[in-house]
Amino acid sequence: MRVIVMAGTADARRIIGKLSERGVEVTATATTDYGAELAGISGASETVSRPLTEKELCELIEEKGAGVLVDATHPFAVRATWNALKACHETGAVYVRFERPPVDAGEVIRVGTFREAAELASSLLDDGEVVMHLAGVSTLPEVTGVLGPERVAVRVLPYTPSIEACRKLGVPGRNIIAMQGTFSVELNRALLRDYGAGAVITKDSGETGGLKEKVRAANELGIPVILVERPSVDLEGEAVFSDPEDLVEYVEGVLSSLKGDGP
Structure with missing residues (x-):
């Protein structure tokens, strides 16, 4: 029986790898071609490279005969999680969530x-300083809308749509840092220093999102870190795991049970 993994994160790639190693057929979904490519490299036998609505997820579950959907999307991808929950409830597929464990990152303003x-960052900047935005391109419009694009340096994936989104918002080319991480404390520190950052905006992305390294680098330089907390999603009664190995073992158990219920 096939498993659908909603991917796009390093956690999802680890889960896909572990499932495929155990002979589980995985269809991975991602919102971009780049994310789908990484999922395929990780071991997914099929990939879907576009955002899926609740209806489209239902259709995919039914088309693949998937008994389990693993939601390993980013902690901030709330709409994707809601779509996954609704699609599983509609189709009867078992919903399983991978939730990144929280970390004690360091000194931050939440x-x-x-x-x-x-708005807080605008009150912290001195003349000539920029905000270093380390929270992905999808959250950038809210920041440039307040500060103006000239006062924001942003680190994004080296993916053409991400860079184009920055340019459409008016972020100068010199302020666009296209790199694939996560990154060391030393590299984070060098970027903050060289770009003249007066504040950092990031999000509670957990250890696999490189949060500790970002915060430590800024703390060492005395640069305030503004941390946007995770949005809450009610997952009461659902299977939620913070360890990929535990999740994979649970999925294997579910699949075994579902096969046992067959004719």
Whole structure:
């Protein structure tokens, strides 16, 4: 029986790899061609490279005869998680969530939204300083809308749509850092120093998102870090794991049970 893994994160790639090593057929979904390519390299036998609505997820589950859907999307991908939950409830597929464990990152200022983060950052910058935005391109409009694109340096994946999104928002080319991480404390520190960052905006992406390294680098330089907290999703009653190995063992058990219920 096939498993669908909603991917696009390093955690998802590890889960795909572990499932495929155990002979489980995996169809991976990702919102970009780049994410789908990485999922395929990790061991997925099929990939879908576009965002899927609830209806499209239902159709995919039914088309593949998938008994389990693993939601390993980013902690901030709330809409994707809601679509996955609804699709599983509609089709009867078993929903399993991988949740990145929280980490004690260091000295940060916690806020609830990126607009709050940008408004706070604007009060912290001295003349000539920029905000280093380390939270992905999808959250950038809220920040540039408050600060203006000239006052933001942003690190994004080396993926053409991400770079184009930055340019459409007016971010100068010199302020676009296209790199694939995660990154060491030393590299984070060098970028913050060389770009003249007066504040950092990032999000609670957990250890696999490189949060500790970002915060430590900024703390060492005395640069304030504004951390946008994770949005909450009610997953009461659902299977939620923070260890990939535990999740894979649970999925194997579910698949075994589902096969046992067959004719």
